[in-house]
Amino acid sequence: MDAVLKKPMPKSDYLDKPSTNRPDQAEVESAVRTLLRWTGDDPDREGLIDTPKRVAKAFLEMFNGYDMCPAEELGRTFEEVAGYDDLVLVRDIQFHSHCEHHMVPIIGTAHVGYLPEGKVVGLSKIARVVDIFAHRLQTQEAMTAQIANVIQDVLNPRGVAVMIEAEHMCMAMRGIRKQGSTTLTSTFTGVFKDSPEEQLRFLTMVRHGNK
Template identity: 70%
Template sequence: MDAILTLRDNSARQAKAIARPTQQEAEAAVRTLLLWAGDDPDREGLLETPKRVVKSYKELFSGYGESPEDVLGTTFEEVSGFNDPVLVKDIPFYSHCEHHMVPIIGKAHIAYLPDGKVVGLSKIGRLVDIFGRRLQTQESITAQIADAMDTILRPRGVAVMIEADHMCMSMRGIRKQGSTTITTTFKGTFQEDVNEQVRFMTMVRHT
């Protein structure tokens, strides 16, 4: 419970520390970027672009306004003695690199070992969206998902694998198309027992 309260306190402090600009200020910033890029924001095709961009950003970065505790807070204890891993694999997500603000496109594989209770499968997908819809690095989102599962659900173990393509590598810079980055994080039994890690990897790759 103390860990959950700490997560909530940290989220609240972060929200208070950031003064969000108005809609008009955000649209003016987009207009400035259009000018900086070399285009005319007053031409017909761009007149509504600032408003559209701000509207899309509200959706793309909606994770800042959502709480992992709310998503994972409802659990079910009628599990009929089920004691094996629960794996949800191939969860698609779309995020944005915090260094260049270009897309990260990938999929997450998440498993946990229940300790007398389970969470609805759709909630795990929503958890991925919460962290995905923020400015991220792949390493951070992997750790954040695992920490939230471990802290809120209190399972015997958590395993998270993320596979993603980074447009900051494909569209700019070294422009290496087709490269995929894989990150993993293990908690509890998955961290302590190599056999459980192998079991997780086997389930991800062969089921």
């Protein structure tokens, strides 16, 4: 699927830290034990005794995007760019996320470009924004729009282009079980949205680097 997303996400979805009400450690470990029993295994056997604790720790790492604000990552910009105002493209940002429908992995690559308006942001900050949104329960469509919208709203560039390519384990491991299928999403704002030529230039630069 190759979709161009045009409807912006509500700003509260990407400019603020999400509101969280986490249970305590004991509740989490109890929930994991219940899931282990649901699989048909014995949570008291030797190999699974510490699994609830390990799962709780792993979840804190994999979903730490809920503790961070992507807008804050873009807060420091640089204006000494010698008049540069052409496309800035950060390509091949690898990420892992989790599908909000089945909580199984999404593994993919993001390509993010923008046309600066007098200021630029550190390149690592773009990758950091991708990771923050990836480390939340997601759909690929929403994540694509969130990345573009927060860059547009915070940096106010002349336009933003985002493309994500990802494999969804919910397709590979269950249901239709089609390994290797890739989902492609893209969204454009500003100049990119209004100019097919700029869209083509962005896509060409992304694809040229993958040959």
